[in-house]
Amino acid sequence: MIAIDGPAGAGKSTVARLVAKETHLPYLDTGAMYRCVALQALNDNVDPHNQAAVARIASEISIVLEGSATFLNDVDVSNDIRTPEVAAVVSVIAALTPVRDAMRTQQREWIARHGGGVVEGRDIGTVVFPDADVKVFLTASPEERARRRVAQAGGNIDEVAAGISERDHIDSTREDSPLRPAENSVIVDSSGKSIDEVVAEIVNAFEVTRR
Numbered sequence: 001m002i003a004i005d006g007p008a009g010a011g012k013s014t015v016a017r018l019v020a021k022e023t024h025l026p027y028l029d030t031g032a033m034y035r036c037v038a039l040q041a042l043n044d045n046v047d048p049h050n051q052a053a054v055a056r057i058a059s060e061i062s063i064v065l066e067g068s069a070t071f072l073n074d075v076d077v078s079n080d081i082r083t084p085e086v087a088a089v090v091s092v093i094a095a096l097t098p099v100r101d102a103m104r105t106q107q108r109e110w111i112a113r114h115g116g117g118v119v120e121g122r123d124i125g126t127v128v129f130p131d132a133d134v135k136v137f138l139t140a141s142p143e144e145r146a147r148r149r150v151a152q153a154g155g156n157i158d159e160v161a162a163g164i165s166e167r168d169h170i171d172s173t174r175e176d177s178p179l180r181p182a183e184n185s186v187i188v189d190s191s192g193k194s195i196d197e198v199v200a201e202i203v204n205a206f207e208v209t210r211r
């Protein structure tokens with residue numbers, strides 16, 4: 001079991017997918033789950049700050065993660081959860097404890113069903129799977145993270161940088177499981193490193209625990 005946490009744009013998804021491939025472990029993107037709750041709230045015109053209403057959504061929707069596809073109530077929303085509209089509200093929704101409780105239960109069930117995995121998020125090494133074999137905190141400079149997001153998804157660099165910094169702020173100052181490196185985590189700064197280098201670093205750290 002490998003836990004990879006870190007802020008937006010640090011390269012978590014790309015790196016986690018490749019690490020999963022090399023280690024033959026299944027891959028779980030927990031951010032996609034919070035994005036599903038946010039998408040459903042937007043579709044239902046629910047105020048993201050309305051804890052009771054958002055909690056109800058989190059407990060009622062069905063989220064299925066298969067490979068790289070995400071299904072919300074049996075509909076493939078893999079693209080719909082990546083819009084700027086979802087990004088703008090997801091951190092507000094993810095700060096709500098009932099939402100986090102519902103998602104964590106599903107994450108633990110997913111791991112139990114798959115017998116381990118490479119799990120990516122914000123609180124995986126700190127709260128969800130503190131006993132993971134390897135815990136990684138993957139980060140990069142704010143400038144580099146904004147540049148990567150624009151290269152990947154387009155948009156105006158200043159707006160993307162502002163969105164990321166707003167989300168970082170909410171994610172790292174919330175009361176319930178704020179984003180921070182877990183105890184005994186390997187801190188990897190990916191600024192100026194190639195994807196392959198970062199992947200190799202994490203795979204090596206995992207292999208050491210297997211010996």
Ligand code: CDP
Pocket residue numbers: 007008009010012013030031032034035090091092094095120121122123124167171
């Ligand atoms: O891909 P990116 O890093 O932009 O975001 P993501 O991993 O899809 O996560 C989207 C948002 O979900 C984060 O900004 C957090 O607010 C929330 N999240 C969380 O609170 N806990 C997790 N384990 C994963 C995501």
